[in-house]
Amino acid sequence: MEATHALYYSKYCFFCQKVLMFIRGKDLDLTLLSTSDKSHAQALMQGGGKTQVPCLRIEQADGSVEWMYESNDIIEYFS
Template sequence: MKYALYYHDYCPFCQRVLMTLPSFRVKVEKRNVMENPEFRKQQQAATGRTTVPCLLIENGDSQEWMYESSDIIAYLKGL
């Protein structure tokens, strides 16, 4: 499985998730949507939304997009 967090620096909910990432056992790629507009376009094309934070969970050809900082933290903590 691969994980990518869509975020931007000025979002307090994003910061909440970012601060917890080092405590998890899985590697999460960070995708700053303000620094790279392609990340925002990818998210919008896949979900119809540009809300951050958003965790992309890839399992082979399957993708799941998870919103809400508390849900993302709880999910990653459970891995």
């Protein structure tokens, strides 16, 4: 079984726009979570340890979770 992905982003963030532009049109199973929704910002802080965006939450089939914070790393991950 494959990993599931969620991208935390802010629409005012250049680094987020860079990632969003990159993934646009790609056939990815990815949930987009805006941190303007306080519950998403809170989940990001609690899970990843900081509020910085963009952040990709990767959950493996075995339940292990990775929080990937750097836009270049996220782009590389989906390349």
